[in-house]
Amino acid sequence: MTLAALKAPNPTRPPIRPAARPYASPSQRWRxxxxxxxxADGVFYYSVATTGIYCRPSCASRLALRENVRFHDSCAxxxxxxxxxxxxxxxxxxxxxxxxxxxxxxxxxAIALAGPSNAPDLACLAKSSGLSRFHFHRLFKSVAGCTxxxxxxxxxxxxxxxxxxxxxxxxxxxxGAGFNSxxxxxxxxxxxxxMNPRDFRAGGKGAAIRFAIGSCSLGYILVASTDKGVCxxxxxxxxxxxxxxxxxxxxxAALAGDDPDFARRVSAAVGLVETPGAGFxxxxxxxxTAFQIRVWRAxxxxxPGETASYADIARRIGRPKSARAVARACAANSLAVAxxxxxxxxxxxxPGGYRWGVARKRALxxxxxx
Numbered sequence: 366m367t368l369a370a371l372k373a374p375n376p377t378r379p380p381i382r383p384a385a386r387p388y389a390s391p392s393q394r395w396r397x398x399x400x401x402x403x404x405a406d407g408v409f410y411y412s413v414a415t416t417g418i419y420c421r422p423s424c425a426s427r428l429a430l431r432e433n434v435r436f437h438d439s440c441a442x443x444x445x446x447x448x449x450x451x452x453x454x455x456x457x458x459x460x461x462x463x464x465x466x467x468x469x470x471x472x473x474x475a476i477a478l479a480g481p482s483n484a485p486d487l488a489c490l491a492k493s494s495g496l497s498r499f500h501f502h503r504l505f506k507s508v509a510g511c512t513x514x515x516x517x518x519x520x521x522x523x524x525x526x527x528x529x530x531x532x533x534x535x536x537x538x539x540x541g542a543g544f545n546s547x548x549x550x551x552x553x554x555x556x557x558x559x560m561n562p563r564d565f566r567a568g569g570k571g572a573a574i575r576f577a578i579g580s581c582s583l584g585y586i587l588v589a590s591t592d593k594g595v596c597x598x599x600x601x602x603x604x605x606x607x608x609x610x611x612x613x614x615x616x617x618a619a620l621a622g623d624d625p626d627f628a629r630r631v632s633a634a635v636g637l638v639e640t641p642g643a644g645f646x647x648x649x650x651x652x653x654t655a656f657q658i659r660v661w662r663a664x665x666x667x668x669p670g671e672t673a674s675y676a677d678i679a680r681r682i683g684r685p686k687s688a689r690a691v692a693r694a695c696a697a698n699s700l701a702v703a704x705x706x707x708x709x710x711x712x713x714x715x716p717g718g719y720r721w722g723v724a725r726k727r728a729l730x731x732x733x734x735x
Contacts (some may be wrong), residue, residue, distance in 0.1 A: 507686035594648030
């Protein structure tokens, strides 16, 4: 099958109808109120005849009897009907989600502006936000998908990757990035960089990265591997572009192509595209933050032919409020099909985005479902 065929409409497949508008019926809205569904906030409001107030669907106040509840499409509709806003959930003000996101965004800016060696501690961040340490820590984790400490570590790693090629020495780079000791730095360097720091500083000089490009029914496929395992599987229409993208990551690395012994890995990746149920037993070199790796490992547990939502994956890794962070981790995945981010869809069944094109995502899902 060619890429053009993937993009062409399939006359044998029924057209995809747009998803029904959520919370359209009174029964759907009542379920959202009883479940305190935050996703319904801003979509509609409900009022209680016995109290004369109106609330957000997620309001934590005591649940009213169904016969006393009315639904409204806006705050203005509720107020025209004679109801006043709830003082607990404040439906006429900024959404709680927005307020929480603003607090976390301010904390992230404070961590970034403080510099690598002066990042504020949890107590300082919590005090600035007006919350207790426990409440702030839980809030930050639910919004950002990581703890403040992990966020600061991510910034430190990014500074290290930027600073190594420009520094006069590895020691200068790791102290400049905020590492306080060489032991701590070298203990984490392999997972942060994927190679030893001197090789990374030289743009990958001395690092052996083998790669090959083959073809499959979804176009061209590039497979690259370090001595730890497969580090990249990319799909595309232009083989030269795939090779350039790999070269751009490590401009001075020793890229070795046309290796006959490497053909088995390319065949395994092509086989995973053509026959998803066959499995992929080659070692992987996963490179990412601790949160991203947890997400990618959860994706590998989704069986062929099945899908999960971003919220499902967030619950599976113990971060039920981190669906957006899960989506970002999926977008950062560099191992197509081996880490099957194509099996993650939106709550309404829409496929959502895909790093290698939505047409390929639809094709992979259709193939797996048989």
